Amino acid sequence: MISPKSLLTAAIIASLVAIGPLSTDMYLPAFPMLMQSFDADINQVQNTLSIFLIGFALAQLIYGPLSDRFGRKPVLMGGLLLFALSSLAIVFTDSISTLSALRLLQAIGGSAGPVLGRAMVRDIYGPTESARLLSYISTAMAVAPAAAPIIGGYLLVWFGWHSIFLFLAVYGAIGLLLLGIRIPETAPPGSHHVMSVSSLLKNYGILLKHPTWRWYTLTCSFVFAGLFSFLSGSSFIIIEFLGYKEEQFGLFFALVVIGFMLGTQIAGRLVRRIGINRLLGYGSLIAATGGISMLILALAEVHHVAAVVVPHMVYMVGVGIVMPQSMAGALAPFPHMAGAASALLGFIQMSFAAGVGVLVGHYHDGSPLTMSFSIALMGTLTLISFRRLQRINRQNEDDDQDGEEEPASAA
Incomplete structure (x- = not known):
């Protein structure tokens, strides 16, 4: 294991946060080719992106409570495993409906990266210093949506659309491996608790x-x-x-x-x-x-x-x-x-x-x-x-001012 505050730990966490933009942006150049491969219309292909976003949104509501109960590392490892397996399964899919279903699973797994990656930074650095590090990670992550379509475009031209999802599967597997062998649990001891529905x-x-x-x-x-x-x-x-x-x-x-x-x-x-x-x-x-x-x-x-x-x-x-x-x-x-x-x-x-x-x-x-x-x-x-x-903010400010003036007028 390496030190939680090491540069390598920050780099690994940043790569996990990047899973979101990589998964959405890398396959954008493949949209027209997916229409041809699956004999699908534009709406069906576009839905694979919307379905991913829905899964990504839903998973955010559950990863926080799960990580509070079981710790950041095991929950994140489970998410990365689901992401890698579903990405690999997409390589072998033969229908647009199956692709959509697998994209949903991919999103649920991939959402663990950015959600829990940021939580791990908060665990390691505390409320003040974490803001500084997250700003650096956010700046670095702006490169991901810029680079993803370029990488995806060349993979598409050289090897076909399947290679894009194979790349994502390998990316998730490497992240899972590095997390498992290099990064310790970051949640403070004794912090695990159950939050009721x-x-x-x-x-x-x-x-x-x-x-x-x-x-x-x-x-x-x-x-x-x-x-x-x-x-x-x-x-x-x-x-x-x-x-x-x-x-x-x-x-x-x-x-x-x-x-x-x-x-x-x-x-x-x-x-x-x-x-x-x-x-x-x-x-x-x-x-x-x-x-x-x-x-x-x-x-x-x-x-x-x-x-x-x-x-x-x-x-x-x-x-x-x-x-x-x-x-x-x-x-x-x-x-x-x-x-x-x-x-x-x-x-x-x-x-x-x-x-x-x-x-x-x-x-x-x-x-x-x-x-x-x-x-x-x-x-x-x-x-x-x-x-x-x-x-609304102006109204709240006026209400606060009225509240401050009332005691003086009463006196």
Whole structure:
């Protein structure tokens, strides 16, 4: 075993956190080929992505309590084993329905990586130092969604779509091996406890009734759904409609990720200076601007890759600003149940995005119009949600001021 605070431990945990973007983004260039291989329509192929996201969302609600009861390491090892086996099984599947079912299992297993990886960082470094390390891991993980379509595109061209899932199976197996022989249990001794279903449901009920939590969560969910709209439709637009090659798709996707990285850097530099909510407003406006610009270009029938990639780069700058701020705002009032708040936020965010992705696939007409409309709508709803959140925060501030003034007037 190695030291929990070693650089190698951090690198292994970072690689486990990367399972999510690798599993969603690596096979995006294969969408058109999957349609041909399985004689499936676009909606069926796109559903394999939405189903993955649903499984990923559901698993978040159970991994936290399981790891609190049995420890991080055994639960994470079980998840990685399921991920590796289901990824390997996909290599041998011969129907789109079987692929969808296996993608669900793959998601349930793979969700353990990011969920418990972050929990392990919290166990090792504590509340203050863990924030610093998680920021480094998040920056490093921005490389994963940029690199995944490029790797997937070349694997697709050289070896076929099966090789993408074989790569993921090997990736999961290596992660399982390294975790088993190199990293000790990180949960503090004596910390294992059982949380009842009723107490979990009670906490979730408290969160859903809290107005600021709801609107922070909706803001985060809307902006993420716009990103997922791009994930659902971009490969068909760039590869089939615009005629670019599979390996080129990954390069265009990397440009989009650069927009996200720029947004996170802007947020990191400005949040202390101007505050979460003001920064959230700027990010919402940027996302809406990017989405509406793409829709205008689609309506004008400007059929060029720049008309898709450049507006979405702008949108992704907004995503990079909005998502961290909305998550932080949602969790801030609930230090005593941050795990439940984070899990429910993630579940709502991913479930909503999966539903939007299904609609993008269902209404896709071969042109960029459906995808552009969805991204523009999600950007606009992000801005509307922020405005609503702003009114609630102002109302809360006025109530606090009234409460402070009442004793003085009574005297």
